[in-house]
Amino acid sequence: MAPRPFWTGYLKLSLVTCAVSMTPATTQAERIRFHMMNRKTGHRVVVQYVDAATGKPVDDDALVRAYPRGGDRYVLLEDDELDAVALDSTHTIEIERFVDADEIGWIWYDTPHYLMPDDAVGAEAFAVIRDAMRHTGTVGIARLVLYRREHAVLLEPRGKGIVVWTLRYGEEVRPPAECLPAEKASRPEPEALTQLGKVIGERLRSWNPEMIQDPVQARLQGIIAAKKRGRPRKPARAEPVAEDRVVNIMDALRASLKSAPKG
Missing domain, CATH: 2.40.290.10 (Ku70; Chain: A; Domain 2)
Incomplete structure (x- = not known):
């Protein structure tokens, strides 16, 4: 629909x-959404505005937007003024x-x-x-x-x-100069560009939204489904993978081409 x-x-x-x-x-x-619950009572909890000085709850009709003007002083703005x-x-x-x-x-x-x-x-x-x-x-x-x-x-x-x-x-929007390196990057060797181009070619596919599925959503759905069936499943944590430090970029590129799946 x-x-x-x-x-x-x-x-x-x-x-x-x-x-x-x-x-x-x-x-x-x-997307999977959660409610916050009181573990002891099993009841949902709600968010409520309270007065910062008195600690007492504030009714919705008493809420008003305010712009700080320094110290403890504020300019109050009503909804019709903002609209x-x-x-x-x-x-x-x-x-x-x-x-x-x-x-x-x-x-x-x-x-x-x-x-x-x-x-x-x-x-x-x-x-x-x-x-x-x-x-x-x-x-x-x-x-x-x-x-x-x-x-x-x-x-x-x-x-x-x-x-x-x-x-x-x-x-x-931050200017790129604030976040990117100021010094000029070294120019890569032509052979390195050629080899990496081959790696890119091996992994080139037509765009498909399936490429960007959220794995966390799928794992959460599995946990929720197991709990519904009364069989709580402890989430498996992925073991950290130790990566070898790249010493030579050309050796790493050649190794990438050899390990790439064909077709």
């Missing part, structure tokens, strides 16, 4: 507007500008969502915007309120729809 849209609104470019709906492109619905900050982008994705599709690096991409026309009337306008970006090799830049926060978003034509990526802000 197709997931229900979590956002509905309008896509706007100049005077062209159409109704659209959006669904997250990824899901964690199949009004970016009112125009709450229900409308207005494309403000376009950039070449290959100009934005992968590090700026955050969370993907699928955008589709929400009714037959707006399908043609949606298709025009989508195919115009595809024809010109561009992506659209807009702003949108998601998860109670305004995001810069990128619109990328994909198949019959559009993928809306939330983008990271500039202060969220």
Whole structure:
């Protein structure tokens, strides 16, 4: 069954507007989730806000967001004040500008969502915007309120729809110079590149999502299934493997080729 849209609104470019709906492109619905329990009583425990000074529980209607201004002083912000900050982008994705599709690096991409026309009337306008970006090799830049926060978003034509990526802000991205080595790396020998290319060729396969299955999920499912049957199974711990230190890169590459499975 197709997931229900979590956002509905309008896509706007100049005077062209159409109704659209959006669904997250990824899901964690199949991941195993746990509840915290009181071992002594077998009851679930709940998380509750308490006053830091009095230790007493705080009712939901007494909670308010606050911005620290120094010391013990805070600026209180009500929900309607926060909602009004970016009112125009709450229900409308207005494309403000376009950039070449290959100009934005992968590090700026955050969370993907699928955008589709929400009714037959707006399908043609949606298709025009989508195919115009595809024809010109561009992506659209807009702003949108998601998860109670305004995001810069990128619109990328994909198949019959559009993928809306939330983008990271500039202060969220570290410059490579802060994390990568400053000195120049030594240039590898051509023979080493040739040998490693052969190793890569031996391991080259067509992409398949099965390549990135989560082994921890499978082990947890096995443990849970055993407990349901009343036969608790102690999880087996993998023994650490001692690796020999690589002394000569060419010897290691030749050994890799000899041990690689054929075909």
